[in-house]
């Protein structure tokens with residue numbers, strides 16, 4: 736099933752924060768949501784999940800809450816973990832939309848938790864107390880919880896921020912594996928180099944509007960980098976896709 740949003744508009748207070756954004760994501764796609772701070776990426780994702788009131792339509796937000804949690808996992812930007820519980824128990828919470836009881840996991844649920852911990856490279860941490868982990872480790876536990884949901888779709892808000900380079904790449908590879916399995920991923924990113932390398936498609940937002948949507952090489956043009964992000968970058972198209980390294984602030988016109 737495709738994720739389809741049409742003319743999504745979100746007002747926060749009297750401020751229009753997302754303006755008439757339409758977006759379709761098919762199974763097998765890893766779509767990077769990019770744009771400067773305040774562009775409306777988080778607000779758009781929260782609206783499409785049904786967590787914020789909006790006008791327009793969205794296939795996901797229109798589902799009953801119980802089906803939604805079986806269809807889409809949400810990995811928010813905020814990594815706060817409130818309860819000092821073991822990592823494995825925290826990740827098992829990802830199974831609750833499937834009716835799991837945390838104190839008595841079925842074999843199927845336990846397997847899903849193990850797979851998720853392995854994908855997030857957190858299996859060795861499974862007995863640790865989640866609140867005692869480092870920032871990057873907490874981020875990976877929360878990724879594991881979202882993966883344990885084993886949903887057709889994953890929405891992740893800056894999931895690689897604060898991860899070391901190897902875990903950034905590993906996380907993007909997990910998203911690609913999810914896509915290869917026929918799932919879809921919408922991921923907000925600030926690392927344009929990794930977005931170019933690992934996303935099949937990029938959606939660029941600026942001041943609440945979608946201003947570009949397409950292949951990384953068509954979205955991360957020198958013009959868009961200067962106009963939307965205010966940067967100049969080294970960019971080269973290779974057989975493996977676009978390589979991009981931000982270099983300096985663009986000259987003001």
Ligand SMILES: Nc1ncnc2c1ncn2[C@@H]1O[C@H](COP(=O)(O)OP(=O)(O)OP(=O)(O)O)[C@@H](O)[C@H]1O
Pocket residue numbers: 747748750752770771772773774775776777778779
């Ligand atoms: N309650 C509110 N009232 C008015 N404006 C708000 C409110 N909440 C958020 N905003 C504004 O909405 C805009 C979009 O915020 P959002 O968090 O969606 O941006 P973002 O693209 O995810 O940014 P970042 O990259 O910094 O995470 C920001 O300018 C923010 O200040």
